[in-house]
Amino acid sequence: MQKPYLIEFPKLGATNIGYISVGEANGLIPFPIERMFWTYFTPESVVRGRHAHHATEQVLVAVAGRIIVTTEMPDGEVQTFVLESPHVGVYVPPNVWHTMQYSRTAVQLVFASTRYSEQDYIRQYENFRRVWGQVNPNMVAARTDKLFFYSP
Template identity: 70%
Template sequence: MTQPYLIEFPKLGDSTIGFISVTEELRSIPFEVKRTFWTYYTPESIVRGRHAHHLTEQVLVAAAGRIIVTTEMPDGTVNVHRLEDPHVGLYVPPCTWHTMQYSHSAVQLVFASHPYDEQDYIRRYDQFREVWKA
């Protein structure tokens, strides 16, 4: 099973003029993007996510601020990822329980492999553990 991993997008420019990161035709994303969304102004005390997907793959990018992403695989492997560079994304495969906690100024950009479908979500942790028993 594929583990979450970081994707580095090109970082062009320098500190005197600023930077731009680009992915042409979304080639840096390891799947066809069918949905894009972003979250912002999330209070620091709130933990979002708290779900897994049956099919959807995602790449999470902290376009601004800091996002702490905790992932858990069906085999119990837990990783914590600190996203704070806008040229770095985190690939989150299907079957991965994930939570996110944001700095107040964080803007999270998400590329997803499927359109929104409530049936694709597992929102209860005990159900996640049951569906993907190691």
């Protein structure tokens, strides 16, 4: 089973003219893109995600602000990714529990391998662990904790 990993997209440009980054399906994004969506104006006290997918692969990008992505593999391995550059994303494979916590200015862009289907979601952590093994007490605590970001 594949693990989540960071993807660094090309960053072309300069500080005096700005930058452009490009991601293409079946290139750095390792799947055909069927859906894109974005989240914004998420309060800092809200933890989003809190689910896994049976089939959907995703790449998450913080196009603005900072997003902390926490993933848990079926074997219980937990990884934390801090996204704070618009040319870096994280690949989240199917069957990986994930949560996201946002800074006040965060805008998240998501590329997904499938169209939306409620049947693809595993929304209860206990059901995720029941399918894949024992409940990880550290992740149970992490899914209820809140990180707060302080912006000047």
